[in-house]
Amino acid sequence: MAEIGAGIQITPNGMAVLRALGLGEAAAAAGLAGQALEVCDALSGRCAARFPLPGGGNWLFLHRAALIALLYRAACGAGVAIRTAARVERLEGGKAVLTGGERIGAGLILGADGLHSVVRRHLVGGSDPFFTGQVAWRALLPALQDPAPPMPAARIWMAPGRHVVTYPLRDGRVNLVAVRAQSAWSDDGWHHRDDPEVLRRAFADLCPELRALLDRVTEVGRWGLFRHPVPLRWHDARTAILGDAAHPTLPFLAQGANLALEDAWVLAREVARGGRLDEALARYQAQRRPRVERAIAAANANARHYHLSGLPRRAALAGLSLAGRIAPAAFMNRYRWLHDLDVTRGG
Structure with missing residues (x-):
């Protein structure tokens, strides 16, 4: 078994299932408890807003391999033949x-x-x-030597027709996903290894902080975003x-x-x-x-919001900045229907 990509976010609704399976402590030990979501302007580098993540420590930034390993061990322990x-x-x-x-x-x-x-x-x-009109790159940035303790926040960097998401993992590495609008996907297959220089060129006009992150990419995968x-x-x-x-x-x-x-x-x-x-x-x-x-x-809807340009983009960033100052906790409440549901308590 192998994982494609690197990082994964386990939100409170997913953690509820892991805890009910007896895997909550193991997942928490393998991951990093997320504390905030930061929305940034990828052109200027300015952080428009910071919103606290809900869940009281039940929002994890985790390596995919760690999640696969703990599920594998639990299944084997339960007598499942894999x-x-x-x-x-x-x-x-x-x-x-x-x-x-x-x-x-x-x-x-x-x-x-x-x-x-x-x-x-x-x-x-x-x-x-069907192809959704978007292409993504995923990379795992190596940890810096003598890094500062990671700020446990996910960042969304918004740019016209593009966005980048970054968040830290427990071992100091950084998970990075970069997405760009694209009219067609002509490559054979849906997932490929790519040259990091292709990624850097696609986002070369963004802020210095983000370009510095992209300069740390040594291996990257690229895939077309498809749905049924x-x-x-x-x-x-x-x-x-x-x-x-x-x-x-x-x-x-x-x-x-x-x-x-x-x-x-x-x-x-x-x-x-x-x-x-x-x-x-x-x-x-x-x-x-x-x-x-x-x-x-x-x-x-998020895909559309992240890629706004012109006046709608400026208005969105201004609105996010205002929400971050006036009612930061309320911003995430629009997803309470998603994160607060615990299916293990249903039925």
Whole structure:
């Protein structure tokens, strides 16, 4: 198993699931508790506003490998047999058919296999994901020698048609994601290694502080941001999808992994209630679909807001600055519907 990218944000709704699984302390020990969100003008370098993050320490900046490792250890400890290097080519007759022809049957097959899900294709057909008009670079900046203690804040740097997100990890490294609007994605495949100089040129006109961060990039990945529409059906009698396989979202609300954690909890709870499996899967979908659609819409809105130009951009930065001075805590309240929900207390 390997992770694509580097950092990940676990927000209070995702931490609620990790805590219910007994993994909260391990996650907190591996991550850095986020304290604030800073919104900056990427052209001037000015920090327009600083907003406290909700959750009382339950908002984590974490390396993806650390999250994968703690989930892996917990699954093994619970007796789960994990088999790697086994690629599912298709589903047929209620069985997963692997590359090479081996067939594996199960009472329930779950597809948590991401944007290009084989299980999703089985359930809803072979539609390809669509390009959202945005390209992203992801890099992990090496820690500085004798660094100051990291300021546990996520920063959003806004520029016309572009934005950059940075936040620190526990070991002093910095996770960086840079996004630029682009009319088409012509490369073969959706994820590639890229030359750091390409990234630096794409953001060369931004403020010195941000350019200095980009100068520290030694390795970078680039990918086109693609999505599927959320399907009307997430399951059949013995098969279901969850996470990005069901509802891929743009990475502008830090919710991909958190929504997947919620999905897993709700699905497991409904199946554990007993009764007919197809009815349990229908309850799972009914509970999850409205919430993930709302989260996707909110992430799409952020994409538009981050890339404003001209007068709308100046007005947005002025409004954020005013909110940061007058009611900084209130700014994040618009996402209380998202962060405050604890699915482990439902049902």
